[in-house]
Amino acid sequence: MRYVRRLSVCALLLSLAATPVTQAQPDPNYTLGDALGDAVPGMAGRAVSVSLTNPDPVCGVSFDIVYDQTILKPFFDPPAGPTAVAFELTDRTEGDPPLISVAMTQPGVVSVLVGSFTAPSAPIPAGSGPFIRVLFRVAANAPFGPSALGVGNNCTIFDDCNNGNISPTCHTGEFYVGIPGDLDGDGQIGTSDYGMLLNYLFFSGPEPYPLNAADLNRDCFVDSVDLATLWDIILPIELPLWWGCATGRS
Numbered sequence: 497m498r499y500v501r502r503l504s505v506c507a508l509l510l511s512l513a514a515t516p517v518t519q520a521q522p523d524p525n526y527t528l529g530d531a532l533g534d535a536v537p538g539m540a541g542r543a544v545s546v547s548l549t550n551p552d553p554v555c556g557v558s559f560d561i562v563y564d565q566t567i568l569k570p571f572f573d574p575p576a577g578p579t580a581v582a583f584e585l586t587d588r589t590e591g592d593p594p595l596i597s598v599a600m601t602q603p604g605v606v607s608v609l610v611g612s613f614t615a616p617s618a619p620i621p622a623g624s625g626p627f628i629r630v631l632f633r634v635a636a637n638a639p640f641g642p643s644a645l646g647v648g649n650n651c652t653i654f655d656d657c658n659n660g661n662i663s664p665t666c667h668t669g670e671f672y673v674g675i676p677g678d679l680d681g682d683g684q685i686g687t688s689d690y691g692m693l694l695n696y697l698f699f700s701g702p703e704p705y706p707l708n709a710a711d712l713n714r715d716c717f718v719d720s721v722d723l724a725t726l727w728d729i730i731l732p733i734e735l736p737l738w739w740g741c742a743t744g745r746s
């Protein structure tokens with residue numbers, strides 16, 4: 497069973513104040529960010545995954561996710577506090593339970609802190625990939641297309657749990673609001689989307705983006721079933737039935 501201790505926002509601020517951030521050139525070997533998510537308008541509880549690359553184990557990380565308020569709203573977790581935002585851990589952070597604070601600290605900003613801060617513990621092992629997923633809901637009137645997810649403010653890696661900080665290279669990501677079946681992002685569902693999926697599945701063509709737009713039966717796989725489903729959707733749109741002109745049996 498997953499065990500997670502939450503920090504209050506006050507504890508978060510106190511811990512950050514007690515841990516002076518070293519102003520240094522970003523280290524290209526350590527990266528934080530690449531926040532990615534996708535959904536259709538009105539969808540709730542959609543995960544924005546945030547990635548971390550660290551060649552050595554680290555004690556923790558802190559960063560802000562800056563999002564477009566007209567498109568995204570935090571998916572709150574009321575039992576954890578009035579501004580607490582729901583999140584999920586990944587395999588990278590589940591092994592050694594860290595302290596976690598995920599909270600909306602101002603409109604348009606969710607602040608995240610993950611770490612133990614008790615030397616010599618190092619809860620995040622060396623590796624690369626998503627380490628936390630923060631949940632949002634998508635506005636019902638969100639426009640289609642990408643919007644930036646900034647990861648920059650307070651972007652810090654806590655190296656050795658003893659005030660040893662690293663300035664990582666911080667990468668901005670994006671949230672994509674899409675239409676199921678629109679795989680080329682032109683806002684329409686048509687034969688070009690079918691061709692793209694056919695090419696991807698059988699001819700090593702480029703991967704549709706976002707890939708979730710191609711999982712039309714929501715079984716978490718993209719395969720020939722989705723291709724057939726897409727054709728069923730396209731057929732009545734692109735090939736309307738015609739009134740015939742027959743005069744007898746051929």
Ligand SMILES: [Ca+2]
Binds near residue numbers: 680
């Ligand atoms: Ca399209």
Ligand SMILES: [Ca+2]
Binds near residue numbers: 712713717721
């Ligand atoms: Ca599928």
